[in-house]
Amino acid sequence: MASMDIAVGAGSNDPAIGLRAVASLRRLAEQLESLQVDRARDLGWSWSQIAAELGVSKQAVHQKHGARAGVTERSQ
Amino acid sequence: MFEHFTEGARAALVEAQDVAVELGATHLGVGHLLYGCAEGREETAGRPLRDSGITAASIHKLLPRVDEQPAARVDPQALHAIGIDYEGVRAAVEETFGPGSLEAAPDRRVPPGRSRKPPFTPEAKQALELTLRVARELHHKRITPGHLLLGLLRLDDDFVVKVVEQSGTTTAGLSSAILASMSTAA
Numbered sequence: 001m002a003s004m005d006i007a008v009g010a011g012s013n014d015p016a017i018g019l020r021a022v023a024s025l026r027r028l029a030e031q032l033e034s035l036q037v038d039r040a041r042d043l044g045w046s047w048s049q050i051a052a053e054l055g056v057s058k059q060a061v062h063q064k065h066g067a068r069a070g071v072t073e074r075s076q
Numbered sequence: 077m078f079e080h081f082t083e084g085a086r087a088a089l090v091e092a093q094d095v096a097v098e099l100g101a102t103h104l105g106v107g108h109l110l111y112g113c114a115e116g117r118e119e120t121a122g123r124p125l126r127d128s129g130i131t132a133a134s135i136h137k138l139l140p141r142v143d144e145q146p147a148a149r150v151d152p153q154a155l156h157a158i159g160i161d162y163e164g165v166r167a168a169v170e171e172t173f174g175p176g177s178l179e180a181a182p183d184r185r186v187p188p189g190r191s192r193k194p195p196f197t198p199e200a201k202q203a204l205e206l207t208l209r210v211a212r213e214l215h216h217k218r219i220t221p222g223h224l225l226l227g228l229l230r231l232d233d234d235f236v237v238k239v240v241e242q243s244g245t246t247t248a249g250l251s252s253a254i255l256a257s258m259s260t261a262a
Binding site: 017018020021023024025026027028030031032033034035039064065067068 | 090093094148149150151152153154155157158160162165169172173177178181182183184185192193
């Protein structure tokens, strides 16, 4: 925990690290989103249900992730 | 042209598209298609490639990355500095999605000025034409990832040849392995 406190201190002092953390979080969130959306689609979730959980519009989530889901939709 | 593609072959094309976008490529090339074939957990292309020691990860390392930006990767140390344990996140994700899943997961943000559906390079188009020709010659109606891979091998492309030869096999050897998996999968 002590090492974590030191790290947090360094993060708050150095904008470079703080900014890099922001960029990393965005990237991480995007990767988690792709994994979760693809899985939800595989489990039969509708775009509306997924959009509601993500707090975005159905159109937005479909436009962003639809290419992957279209692969299974078209062939069924 | 894609109406005879199986679910697996379409998935391979989507993987190719995802990796092309991820690497900042303006076009979907032959290397991206090869990656797509290796990424699938199916029998006709994925298995012969795996058996030759060619994996999506090993191909990924050889694919060129166009103007790499710091934001295109996660910096675990920077996350640690704001109290986020990246290794912990990764372990939790892998519980559900399997080993390596987080690092392989696509980032589907659209870079400004770039399309999420990059057009095919002329070589990639040629590989698709060869794919259809291979299927016709074999009298196969459905295009599987195996046919796509045979098309890529027949193209005699430098990148594909390099990947195959680095694994210690030959394009001829790999082709026979694909044909063998197709006859067992059918």
